[in-house]
Amino acid sequence: MSQNRKKMLRFEEAFQRIGEIVEILEKGESTLDESMALFEEGTELTEFCMKKLEQAELRLQKLTKNQDGSLRLDEADE
């Protein structure tokens, strides 16, 4: 689970990177070559973020204490 989370590109990182790309492109100091690469990266990140926004599932879990005091997460229904 947490492995998955690590591999998964975080929305936050993607969103921030898009902001950076917009700024670099608007400064207009990059070469056409660089701009094209940035543009492509930005477009892919935007697609990724849009897709994430469309995923509407909210996952609810419950923190539960085991007999021995250790903790676990149980899936919970709303």
Added chain:
Amino acid sequence: MNDRSDDISFSSAIPSEKRVYSVTEITREIQATLEEGFPALWVEGEISNFKKHSSGHFYFSLKDADAQISCVMWRGRNQNLLFQPQDGMKVLVFCDLTVYAPHGRYQLDVIKLQPAGVGELALAFEALKRRLAGEGLFDDQHKRPIPVFPERIAVVTSPTGAAIRDILSVLSRRFAALEVILAPVRVQGAGAAEEIASAIRDLNAFGHPDVIIVGRGGGSMEDLWAFNEEIVARAIYESDIPVISAVGHEVDYSISDFVADMRAPTPSAAAELAVRSREELAESLTRGRERMKNAVIMQLEAYRTAIAQFRKSHGFRRPPDRIREYQQRMDDASRQLETVFSHHLENVGSRLDRYRERLLALNPAAVLKRGYSITDKLDGHVVTRSSQVQVHEKVRIRFHQGEVLSVIEAVRD
């Protein structure tokens, strides 16, 4: 019962009919008289000799200037207390007067214990607030930033309360690609503060949420009291994970609000503060996409203009067909941009690579970037031979970035 009426050496004050009680009997009589004569009553006094027995029962005396009386408060009744009784504290107790036969003592069996005088709870609140503020628990330098895009949100609250319902409803309306961890606790009554504090600690050790919301829906000051307990304040302070405190309604302030990294007026507001709305995010993504597109289009336009200028310059003796080819590639690149938006990103990627190579080969800017420069006469003609200029003539030299105006000092072949 005993007939001693013949013994006249006794004082006449002693009634002839003497009634002798056993200790138990008289105690029982006293008990009946006192306990029936004083139904449950209120007593005000100052606490002294306060002891919390390991059994959980409280033993103390109530006193004033001239008298004192023993008190006991059983564990079952003292668990819901909102404050820690201490010697010297003025209190009001609601109690039964009872007689404890084994010790021959009467005592107050305390049902309710509360600070004397109105506003005493508020005073206790202010006192704790002052003390914790003095310790620096509320200082801004300890506040952790709330993450802009939390993906895991923990909520410490009652599993059946209004707060969790409100929070879940707001979260699912907003950016819902979220994991929510509910740490179920009691939010009022016996042990609530301990449960809240321990849930905060547990979440720091397990589950790794990005942010923790601690709170409950509205209620009386007593109902909200758990969030004014020192143990909760300390757990929030010690949390490595940012905590949003959301207790009661907008007007309710609790100690947890002051120590938390952010205060939300209500649980719903906490959810809104933690998570940005889907519409807002989609909008800024769309805006970002437009801005990227416009920036790239502008850059392409700038290149196109530059080519047109180079073509006008006589110095660039490129065959016209090459210029046209170059322009066509620029047009293709613009169309390419549109395609990138629509679909087939990989495909577009490889085509972009081809364009990139070709454009680079032709691109005057790329040449300039390598350190070459272009010299123009002031009439715009590019200088390609020294014989085109004369001593003292002004020329413009363009670099990869910027240009300079120069004066010719000498002309050599």
